Amino acid sequence: MDTYLKLVKDDSWDDEMLLSVMRLCSEELDREAVEGSSQGPPRARIYIPRDxxxxxxxxxxxxxxxxxxxxxxxxxxxxxxxxxxxxxxxxxxxxxxxxxxxxxxxxxxxxxxxxxxxxxxxxxxxxxxxxxxxxxxxxxxxxxxxxxxxxxxxxxxxxxxxxxxxxxxxxxLRKPTERETQRIYEMYETRHDFRGMLGSIDCMHWEWKNCPVVWQGSNNDINVLKRSPLFDSIKNGSAPPSPFTVNGHDYTHGYYLADGIYPDWAILIKAYSSPTDEPSAKFTRFQESARKDVERTFGVLQGRFNILRVPERAWSAKKMHHILYCCVLLHNMIQEDNDFAITSLDEEYLRDPENRPIFVRNRNTTRAAREKEIRDKDVHNALRVNLTEHI
Incomplete structure (x- = not known):
């Protein structure tokens, strides 16, 4: 192409010669459009017959x-x-x-x-x-x-x-009902000796290969917790009753085990950072052992669906959201198919969603008051002491 363009600049050429050069240029362009060039991808779609x-x-x-x-x-x-x-x-x-x-x-x-x-x-x-x-x-x-x-x-x-x-x-992906919550309490008390335990909380990181630069930043456990809808039902008062008693003291909500990065909330129970006696050291061992369940769950999930382990190549966060939800759903279905489900679904609950009960603990309290109750550090410390004595 460059050679042809340089020749056109020669004023000694007549019209017939110029037309010939233009025809050659056109043929060259058509060839590059079909075969592609080293400077970029092919410009024309190539049909591949697939059986x-x-x-x-x-x-x-x-x-x-x-x-x-x-x-x-x-x-x-x-x-x-x-x-x-x-x-x-x-x-x-x-x-x-x-x-x-x-x-x-x-x-x-x-x-x-x-x-x-x-x-x-x-x-x-x-x-x-x-x-x-x-x-x-x-x-x-x-x-x-x-x-x-x-x-x-x-x-x-x-x-x-x-x-x-x-x-x-x-x-x-439903919230547990009152009956299912009691079943979860029984299972964790039998397995780990933690009364009133709903599970463990932690974060699993999934790298996004094509993440826009403007969206990149720190997405640590605390930031994820602040954006999580896990406690929304408690904050808006629609969570089913889930009281429990430990060491002679009554509590309104169940709790989750968490590691040291999480705040001292009433519904998050952490291990002692520096246990000073045998009861607190024993509690720390039990807490860390029980908290391994959630890390094992993440490991099983990533091992089963390797797409969560490798950098994701999707071009939108929405597609990643759908993929992650699908993997979690399939994981739960597989666990149920392998007879590892904690509870079976109440068919009537699923069949008639309009009549599902909505529980309101106390209509006289505001959302701000309920959120303050969740974040109560004194309740966190008192509950940890009672659990330590119980264990």
Whole structure:
């Protein structure tokens, strides 16, 4: 191109020669548009013929036939769940009856492209999504097996996460009821000897590779706690009653075990930083041992869905939000499928959401008063002393 442009500057050329040079320039531009150049990506889209029908047959033969090529333990390793749970999710997405049907559910319906070819079926799309969640690889990692382009794979992931969240959030991300809270109390008292314990609180960090510079900053445990909706139901007075008694003293709320970075709140119980006697040293050992549960949970979650371990390549925080919610929901479903659930769902509670009870502890107190009660340092210290004597 540079040579042609320099030659055009020669005034000795006639019109015919100039037309020839212009034609050569046009041909060169067309060639670069099709083949691309070393200075940037190709300017024209290149069609790659993919045998999606053959890929669908192979996937069915490998995992979903009456006598599949790979046994169930291979399925569980690659899909992170048992085949029956995967079929349950498939059925939930396929048989969704929401009217009008959301676009993320419609994405998994049978469709045909402009050439009349059938699109990828729901098994191929869900397999692509789960493989990305399980292995945390790029979108085109499974192109050779599923014959699915990178953009189609990313679309499968986005829509799958939205579907799972819509279908199962009311069941697997709900607040515990009064009866479930008492069951949680019993379980933790039996397991760790902590009466009134609701669990442990901690943070898991997930790196965002494509985070905009303007959004980067410190997102430590305290900042996350201030933005967390965990205690909103207590602050607005809608939390179910959860009283308990320890060492002869009555308390209104359950509490969470926390490490030293968290504040001294009435609902956060920390270990002694420098125990001075045997009872406080014993309490510290028990508290640190029980608090390991939440760290193990994060470890299992990241090990099961490796996408949470590697830097995320999404271009929006909203997509990361959907992916994280989907992983937590799937984790809870897998735990239930493995008979590790603490309580079973009250079907009537889920079937009739309008009649779910809303508990108000004290209508005479304001939100500010309830928040002050949560942050009461004196209650924190008194409860820790009573727990120390109890243990």
């Amino acid at each position: 999606r029908e053959g890929a669908a047959e192979r996937l069915h033969r490998d995992y979903f036939a009456q006598q599949p090529t790979f046994p169930d333990y291979k399925f569980k390793r690659r899909y992170r769940m048992q085949p029956q749970l995967f079929e349950r999710i498939i059925a939930g997405i396929r048989d969704c009856t929401i009217n009008p049907l959301p676009t993320h559910f419609a994405y998994f319906r049978h469709a045909y492209d402009a050439f009349g070819r059938q699109s990828f079926n729901i098994y191929q799309k869900c397999t692509s999504a789960l493989r990305q969640l399980a292995y945390g690889m790029a979108g085109d990692m499974w192109d050779e097996y599923l014959y699915m382009s990178e953009q189609t794979s990313l679309n499968c992931l986005d829509n799958f996460c939205l579907c799972v969240t819509d279908l199962y959030k009311d069941e697997y």
